[in-house]
Amino acid sequence: MYSETVMDHFNNPRNQREIPDADGIGEVGNQKCGDIMRIFLKIHDNVIEDASFQTFGCGAAVASSSMATEMIKGKTLEEAWEISNKAVAEALEGLPPQKLHCSVLAEEAIHAAINNYLEKMGLEPWEEGEGSCAGCSGCGTD
Amino acid sequence: MENKHEIYLDNAATTRTHPDVVSAMLPYFSLHFGNPSSLYSIARSSRTAIEEARRKVAAALGADEREIFFTSGGTESDNWAIRGIASAHGKKGRHIITTAIEHHAVLHTVEALEKEGFEITYLPVDEYGMVSPESVEEAIRPDTILISVMLANNEIGTIQPVQKIGEIARSHKIIFHSDAVQAIGQIPVDVRTMNVDLLSISAHKFGGPKGVGALFIRRGLRIDPLLYGGAQEQRRRAGTENVPGIVGLGAAIERAAAMMSEKAERMKKLRKRLIDGLLTIPKSRLNGHPTERLPNNVNIIFDYIEGESILLLLDANGIAASTGSACTSASLDPSHVLLACGLPHEQAHGSLRLTLGEETTEADIDYVLGVVPTVVQRLRDMSPLTPKELRTR
Numbered sequence: 001m002y003s004e005t006v007m008d009h010f011n012n013p014r015n016q017r018e019i020p021d022a023d024g025i026g027e028v029g030n031q032k033c034g035d036i037m038r039i040f041l042k043i044h045d046n047v048i049e050d051a052s053f054q055t056f057g058c059g060a061a062v063a064s065s066s067m068a069t070e071m072i073k074g075k076t077l078e079e080a081w082e083i084s085n086k087a088v089a090e091a092l093e094g095l096p097p098q099k100l101h102c103s104v105l106a107e108e109a110i111h112a113a114i115n116n117y118l119e120k121m122g123l124e125p126w127e128e129g130e131g132s133c134a135g136c137s138g139c140g141t142d
Numbered sequence: 143m144e145n146k147h148e149i150y151l152d153n154a155a156t157t158r159t160h161p162d163v164v165s166a167m168l169p170y171f172s173l174h175f176g177n178p179s180s181l182y183s184i185a186r187s188s189r190t191a192i193e194e195a196r197r198k199v200a201a202a203l204g205a206d207e208r209e210i211f212f213t214s215g216g217t218e219s220d221n222w223a224i225r226g227i228a229s230a231h232g233k234k235g236r237h238i239i240t241t242a243i244e245h246h247a248v249l250h251t252v253e254a255l256e257k258e259g260f261e262i263t264y265l266p267v268d269e270y271g272m273v274s275p276e277s278v279e280e281a282i283r284p285d286t287i288l289i290s291v292m293l294a295n296n297e298i299g300t301i302q303p304v305q306k307i308g309e310i311a312r313s314h315k316i317i318f319h320s321d322a323v324q325a326i327g328q329i330p331v332d333v334r335t336m337n338v339d340l341l342s343i344s345a346h347k348f349g350g351p352k353g354v355g356a357l358f359i360r361r362g363l364r365i366d367p368l369l370y371g372g373a374q375e376q377r378r379r380a381g382t383e384n385v386p387g388i389v390g391l392g393a394a395i396e397r398a399a400a401m402m403s404e405k406a407e408r409m410k411k412l413r414k415r416l417i418d419g420l421l422t423i424p425k426s427r428l429n430g431h432p433t434e435r436l437p438n439n440v441n442i443i444f445d446y447i448e449g450e451s452i453l454l455l456l457d458a459n460g461i462a463a464s465t466g467s468a469c470t471s472a473s474l475d476p477s478h479v480l481l482a483c484g485l486p487h488e489q490a491h492g493s494l495r496l497t498l499g500e501e502t503t504e505a506d507i508d509y510v511l512g513v514v515p516t517v518v519q520r521l522r523d524m525s526p527l528t529p530k531e532l533r534t535r
């Protein structure tokens with residue numbers, strides 16, 4: 001069901017740890033939905049120097065977290081913000097359609113972590129664009 | 143992935159077709175290929191084989207051979223029982239009683255009838271997944287035409303008090319159907335003591351082939367066909383018979399019935415070893431009933447982790463299992479059975495079902511008991527929900 005890249009990131013997750021002195025932490029998802037993702041950022045001069053994650057969820061959720069943290073390391077906050085769930089899914093060589101919501105969580109977790117940092121710095125959080133949480137029929141309903 | 147170990151613990155999903163069963167089936171593909179409805183002599187062996195299989199199924203269920211009708215499996219049997227009764231008795235009443243924990247073959251069928259104007263009562267279950275006979279009695283209305291309660295649940299293995307429910311149905315003159323798909327070969331199934339009018343079985347759950355099953359229909363019961371066409375199966379189920387499949391069903395049920403009590407004893411011992419071992423993992427709980435459960439069923443919740451990732455890591459270790467997690471279903475909903483037992487969503491996501499089979503050995507169980515704690519710990523270390531004291535890093 002999963003691509004080799006997904007299985008590789010699931011079996012050997014990159015950056016799977018806590019950053020105790022993180023500058024920004026973002027947590028998204030809910031237990032009802034089945035996936036919860038927490039992303040930690042270490043930020044210096046507007047650049048993400050280190051990123052890590054903790055995830056409760058399926059193979060796709062773990063692999064998306066792992067890939068997303070790899071993709072944002074070394075990026076400016078603006079660049080990291082622009083990384084879409086589509087880009088994460090593509091980097092993973094695709095996800096089954098019913099699993100796309102898991103990669104949406106990765107995008108949201110990055111946004112939440114960046115905004116957490118901005119707020120800590122006394123700055124305005126950035127606005128979400130359109131298209132988040134699409135396809136996750138489990139979130140927010142009933 | 144290449145594995146040293148191949149441990150199949152998903153026998154509730156399906157079982158290996160037993161080699162003896164395959165041998166029994168093989169002549170009915172190319173050698174005795176005649177259409178059982180034909181008159182000429184080369185078709186006679188097909189007809190004889192079907193009737194022989196019917197006798198075996200009837201004997202295993204304590205039924206008369208004229209009460210056994212072959213189908214394409216558990217799903218068709220459930221659909222036929224429910225739709226056939228709704229159609230034949232819909233003038234008398236439009237109320238059906240079932241339970242919240244039935245297989246989708248039952249639940250989605252009654253949901254379809256709901257759209258056609260039938261009213262359905264879904265009986266709740268207790269924390270062990272047990273339906274109370276009193277709740278059945280209370281749900282009965284003057285317009286109730288059918289009660290459908292499964293004999294044993296496929297996810298948590300809970301065995302329902304079907305005999306009592308059957309007595310209640312009988313005393314109210316209401317037709318009673320039971321889905322016994324998971325029970326055959328595991329616990330005694332006798333249509334007379336159970337007081338059932340209709341009973342569904344499926345060959346691939348007890349060493350037979352996939353795509354063949356049967357519906358027991360009590361003699362004299364009025365039921366409409368599901369499939370219309372030729373005059374097969376006493377004009378009740380049209381379609382040229384799946385002769386090799388039916389022969390396989392007969393061979394498998396005869397085998398399963400003969401070895402049942404011995405196998406059940408062995409399964410119960412292995413089950414106990416597995417449950418006791420798994421419950422030493424902190425924050426783990428058994429789902430389903432502690433004693434009134436199928437001898438081969440183990441279903442455990444591990445807090446803070448998600449089922450699909452457990453399965454993937456077990457698979458990497460050569461263990462095939464199953465989960466009630468939403469992430470393995472297309473619907474994103476966790477198991478309706480675990481939710482009906484009162485589990486919160488987050489726990490229903492973390493269930494692991496291991497269903498033993500006739501090939502399962504003590505060494506398999508010990509291997510699994512070695513692997514699961516490592517897998518659980520690895521995922522707990524990864525999870526944001528895990529409390530500090532349960533983390534190793």
Ligand SMILES: Cc1ncc(COP(=O)(O)O)c(C=O)c1O
Pocket residue numbers: 154155214215216217218220245247292294295296321323324344345353354355
């Ligand atoms: C309780 C129950 N009923 C019905 C079915 C459906 O049977 P089949 O796969 O033969 O259609 C199954 C098997 O998945 C089952 O476990």
Ligand SMILES: [Zn+2]
Pocket residue numbers: 034035057058059060061099102469
């Ligand atoms: Zn997921």
